[in-house]
Amino acid sequence: MNLQDLKTKAQKLLESNTVNVIIGYGQGSGGEVRPVFIRKPADIDKLVLNDKCVQNLAVYLTKHEIKKLGKPGIVAPLPVTRAIYQLMLEKQIADGEIVVLGIKNNGIITELTDNKSIRSFISDVPSELTSEEKARLSEIKSLSQQDKWRYWDEELSACIKCYACKSSCPLCYCSRCTIECNQPQWISVPSHLLGNMEWHIMRAMHLAGRCVNCGECARACPMGIPLNLLTQRLSEVIEKTFGTSESAEAFYPLSTFNVNDKEDFIR
Amino acid sequence: MTERKIINKASLDELFNKLKSGGKRIIAPRDKKGKIIFEEISSLKDIASDYIQTTLSPKQTVFPRYEEILSYQFENRNIKIDKETKKPVPTVLFGVRPCDARSLSTLNAVFTWDYIDTSFTSKLENTTVISISCSKSDEYCFCTSVGGSPGDTAGSDILLTHLDNDNFLAEIITEKGKAILLSAPELFSDKDKSASGGKDAPAVEKEKYLAHVKPYFDVKELTNKLTKLFNSDIWEEQSLRCLGCGTCAFVCPACTCFDIQDETNGNYGERFMCWDSCAFALFTLHTSGHNPRETQAPRWRQRLIHKFLYQPERLSVYGCVGCGRCSRACPADMNLLEHLVEIMEAQ
Numbered sequence: 123m124n125l126q127d128l129k130t131k132a133q134k135l136l137e138s139n140t141v142n143v144i145i146g147y148g149q150g151s152g153g154e155v156r157p158v159f160i161r162k163p164a165d166i167d168k169l170v171l172n173d174k175c176v177q178n179l180a181v182y183l184t185k186h187e188i189k190k191l192g193k194p195g196i197v198a199p200l201p202v203t204r205a206i207y208q209l210m211l212e213k214q215i216a217d218g219e220i221v222v223l224g225i226k227n228n229g230i231i232t233e234l235t236d237n238k239s240i241r242s243f244i245s246d247v248p249s250e251l252t253s254e255e256k257a258r259l260s261e262i263k264s265l266s267q268q269d270k271w272r273y274w275d276e277e278l279s280a281c282i283k284c285y286a287c288k289s290s291c292p293l294c295y296c297s298r299c300t301i302e303c304n305q306p307q308w309i310s311v312p313s314h315l316l317g318n319m320e321w322h323i324m325r326a327m328h329l330a331g332r333c334v335n336c337g338e339c340a341r342a343c344p345m346g347i348p349l350n351l352l353t354q355r356l357s358e359v360i361e362k363t364f365g366t367s368e369s370a371e372a373f374y375p376l377s378t379f380n381v382n383d384k385e386d387f388i389r
Numbered sequence: 390m391t392e393r394k395i396i397n398k399a400s401l402d403e404l405f406n407k408l409k410s411g412g413k414r415i416i417a418p419r420d421k422k423g424k425i426i427f428e429e430i431s432s433l434k435d436i437a438s439d440y441i442q443t444t445l446s447p448k449q450t451v452f453p454r455y456e457e458i459l460s461y462q463f464e465n466r467n468i469k470i471d472k473e474t475k476k477p478v479p480t481v482l483f484g485v486r487p488c489d490a491r492s493l494s495t496l497n498a499v500f501t502w503d504y505i506d507t508s509f510t511s512k513l514e515n516t517t518v519i520s521i522s523c524s525k526s527d528e529y530c531f532c533t534s535v536g537g538s539p540g541d542t543a544g545s546d547i548l549l550t551h552l553d554n555d556n557f558l559a560e561i562i563t564e565k566g567k568a569i570l571l572s573a574p575e576l577f578s579d580k581d582k583s584a585s586g587g588k589d590a591p592a593v594e595k596e597k598y599l600a601h602v603k604p605y606f607d608v609k610e611l612t613n614k615l616t617k618l619f620n621s622d623i624w625e626e627q628s629l630r631c632l633g634c635g636t637c638a639f640v641c642p643a644c645t646c647f648d649i650q651d652e653t654n655g656n657y658g659e660r661f662m663c664w665d666s667c668a669f670a671l672f673t674l675h676t677s678g679h680n681p682r683e684t685q686a687p688r689w690r691q692r693l694i695h696k697f698l699y700q701p702e703r704l705s706v707y708g709c710v711g712c713g714r715c716s717r718a719c720p721a722d723m724n725l726l727e728h729l730v731e732i733m734e735a736q
Contacts, residue, residue, distance in 0.1 A: 151528060156722035157630040177720070187629060187684055280421070282445070282454050282639045282664070289634035290720045302671055311650040312455035312661040342720035344444060344636050346424050 124229045125171040128197065131223055131233055135195045136163045141221050142192025145182050147175040157182065159191060169197070171225075178338040180205035180292035184214055195221040200247060201336035205292040207240050208334055211374050214295055249335060251354060259354060275315065278322055280345040283313040287349050288325060290342035293332050300324060326352040331360035331376045391542065392561040393590040394570065394577035396549070401557070402433040407573050408481055413517075416450055417483040418443045427482075436484055441527045442712055446642030447485045451512040452496055454639070455663040458508060458649075463656040474507070477515040481569075488532045488710040490520045490544030492642035498704040499645040508662075517565045520545040521557075526600040529713025531726045535608050537710055539599040550598050556581045558593045605726060606733045608697070608707060614733060615698040619690070623735050627728050628689035630721045635666030637715035637723065643696070643708050646672075667692050693732070 132144045143161050148168045150156030155174045159182075160166060180202050182188045198206060203224045209215045222234040224243045234240045251259065262273060285301065288294040301309045301321065309324060310317030326349075333353035340350040364375035379388070396404070405415055409431075419428045420437035424444040430436060437443075459472040493513065500509040523530075523539035532538060542548050546566035549557040559577060561570050570577055581588045638644040648665040651658050666672065667688050674680045682688050696708030709725075716724045 150722040151716065151724045151727065154722060159629050181632065182630075187625070187686070280424075280426075284635040284639045284666070285669070286632070286634040286636045286720050289632040298670075302669075304671070307650070310652060311648060312652070312663045314455060317455075338720075342632075342634070342636075344424075344640060344718040346422060 124231055125169065127231050128171050128223060128225075129166050129169055131231060132160070132169060132195060132197070133163050133166045135221055135233075136160070136166070140193075141195035143188070144169070144195045144197070144223075145179050145188070146197035146223075147171065147177070147179075159188065161191065171197070175199060176201075176337075176341070178202050178205055178290070178292050178336045180209060181290060181295075181338070183209060183220065183292070184295040193220065195223060197225070198222045199225045200227065200244065200249075201334060202292075203234075203240060203244050204249060204334040205336060207237075207244055208293060208332060208374070209295070210237050210240065212293075212332070212377075251335065255337075255350070255354060258348065259351060259358075262351065263355075274319075277347050278318045279315050280347060281313055281318040281322070282345060283311070283318065283321065284344060286342040286344060287322075287339035287347075290338045291329075292336070292338070293329060293334070294325070300328075322349065322352065325349075326356055329353045330356040331364070331374060333357055392567070392570070393593070394559045394561065394579065395552075395581045395588065395590045395593075396557050396559045396577050397555045397581075398433060398557075400576035404569070404573055404576050405430075405432060405483075407576075408569070411572065413479045413481050415481045415483050416447070427485075430483075441525055441530070442486065442714055442717065444714075444718070445640055446492065446712065446714060447482055447489050448492065448496060448642050450480060450482055450516060451493070451509055452500075452645065452647075452664075455661050456508070457659050458662050460657070460659045462658075474511075477512045480512075480516045481519060482516050483519045485518060485520045485545075486523055486712065487520055487539060487541040487543070487545065487548065488530075488537050488712040489642045490518050490548075491532075491537050491541060492710045492712075493518070493544045495643040495700070495704075495706045495708055495710070496645060498700075498706045502704060517546045517569060518544060519547045519549065519566075519569070522548060522550040522595070522598065523600045523602075524551055524598055526602045527713070529716045529724070529726065530600075530602050531605055531711035531713065531729075533602045533604040533711070534606050534726075534729075535707050535709055535711040539602055540595055550593075550595050552581070552588065552593065552598060556588070558590060558595060558598075602711075605730055611729060611733060612698050612701055614735070615694050618732065618735060619694070621735060623732060624690040625686040627723075627731070628685045631668065631685045631689055631723055632721050633668050633670060633685055633688075634720065635664070635668055636718045636720065637692075637725075638666035638668060639664055640714040640718045641709075642712055642714070643710055667695070693728070697729075 135141045143159050146158055146169045147155040148158030148170050155170050157179055158168050160168055178201060179196055203222060206222055217237040222240055224232045224234050232243060234243055288299060309320050335354055337350045340348050343349060360375055414429050416427050417430045418425045418437045419435055425437045425440050426445055427447045459470055462469045497513060500506040542560060542562050546563045548560045552558055561567055579590050646665040646667060648663045650661045650663055672688055673682050682691060700706055700708040
């Protein structure tokens, strides 16, 4: 990937005061990468770009600690750019409020400064599941209802309710999550199976049709639960039922009102 | 005085059988789809091998991730409380690392501080700890900076050190350890019998078989340093990438925060004690809506100052044993050791 080009572009953005902070990847421990927040052009060499740069950095765009740093520029591989676009659709980021250094799989870096260019950048490359993800999904789909239940029963029993799934997800930006609403307590706090099921089903439902399939929840999970399979399956259902978001500007099915809606009750 | 013996793998398996038939359950590290978790095992072959550190710590044996502490029933205007004290299952906690064995004293210090939590102490009393010294370590380990070492005996009842393929040095450290030895003395020997010119247990140079974990800082200096850094900018800078999840606290062998939750269904309800974390937004949120730790920076500061200043000051224990789990598990690579070294260097 083109690290030098990334550094040049990021440095220019900082030097010209176009942005106040570059959210990117830097050297981490264990040979991995970690998020870095670069505020001085002189620190630009801290940026790293390699195939380990997968954490979805868009999660930081809605954090108030990061917002306080000023206008951000963000290093954004495709899944990150997709999350940013979804945040824009959901009015969490205003048009022109950020600069996206979009990176396609061919390594070419494009500076994106508005909603429209971000949209055209991601629409060129359809979001597809990896063959491994497809295989796992169809494997689960082929199970009987009872076996599906058994599968998730076993997976979710391991959940310790650390909420790394929620905290690492760029689209879990609610300032107060359902689990934090405790008068009354909507979601059971103990990490018994019922409480874990309540939590993960609720989360999957809230992400239905919004999940950009970056896989961050599963990567963040310390117990290795393949949580992304839940939202991936829901994305399929939503797409089949309501159509895809590729067809129209600023469209996401579960919050769109349409006078020609095929359902009667909504008109 | 520590007694030294040799035990081989076959005898160890035999020991497991004896312990089980004597009514003890054996909890040991198991490989579950690549995550190493403490669970009940039936024989030596169930135990995971070739890992640096388990994913979760063994603290769940004495401090479960959630536990029912009582149930209640409303009967007209009365409440009937059922606080049935469950008798803990006699347990052998096998294969823990010396750092984890050490963490039990931190847990104990918290749960017996101003109130004796008998649910915890009864479990601890019924647990015998058979640890295994570390022959390997990684860049996240720092036990030697916080008072431990790869062959540390503190907190263990018996400490095993792997000598070769078949044999372990067994250091019998406590009365509980001695009881295990006395329950099956024929399984322990003074000399490694398998090889010609075998090793004499008392003469084994244990150090030769241990990992080398470099000391990075003096923990007393760190405590002292923290007294001056409360208002430092370092907390905000270090916690920028923190996502506010509870992973670090939940994998930590020495974190003790818990939440009390009532789950009511009609006239009946259960009260649970559940793991909690200082990284959560609800941490120290007052009923008024005010939170003295409103952002991640003061929560992160609390985490470190609690472990390295408040706990040694009040309880004479550190809240960290240098196992490195939090750093390995953090989805945003909040490397604890690196942060502590940075604090030592801070002005």
